[in-house]
């Protein structure tokens with residue numbers, strides 16, 4: 001696992017953008033994508049570029065259970081709004097929050113089986129989650145339904161106009177599926193991510209209490225942080 005510290009979020013997003021370009025030059029066609037505030041600047045850079053994704057496939061990490069893809073707070077809506085409507089992909093997959101658990105888990109695992117991910121983009125939660133794999137999730141996990149922790153609910157409810165509307169469950173790609181990606185980039189910005197980055201940077205053995213720590217066992221994982229997120233590891 002390689003850690004790159006950039007001064008600003010802008011510099012870190014630029015670095016991630018360059019890794020995207022390089023992966024595309026090397027033939028990457030299937031992109032694992034994330035939502036949240038972290039990837040927004042990278043998506044803006046992709047939109048402003050002449051990169052062509054019309055033959056590419058995207059597979060997103062997660063979705064809130066109970067939200068239709070048309071709901072403005074669903075991750076499917078986010079992806080359309082922040083990326084796909086500006087930069088069309090050939091096929092875009094996001095978990096379906098309206099499906100029952102058995103149907104969705106089987107459907108998404110099949111999608112992942114059929115479309116091995118070339119480049120996976122990740123953010124990180126303040127509690128060390130990646131996708132919605134909360135602390136304690138098995139490193140062997142595939143797609144699953146997860147109860148969000150109180151910490152994640154507190155952090156993410158800011159996105160909801162009516163905070164009580166925030167679902168408490170999500171469908172998430174599992175940690176074993178994330179580890180199958182050929183190449184992984186994790187981005188983290190801001191002081192509120194500093195502890196999670198310190199935990200990840202200093203862990204000696206991957207530990208299910210720190211979901212992101214599984215990345216220390218990946219052959220090609222790069223963590224790109226701004227100075228604030230790196231403030232506890234300098």
Ligand code: F6R
Nearest residue numbers: 034035036037038123124125131
């Ligand atoms: C989103 C996802 C989450 C976020 C994480 C950080 O698809 O999988 O793991 O990456 O919660 O969220 P932000 O970027 O909003 O700080």
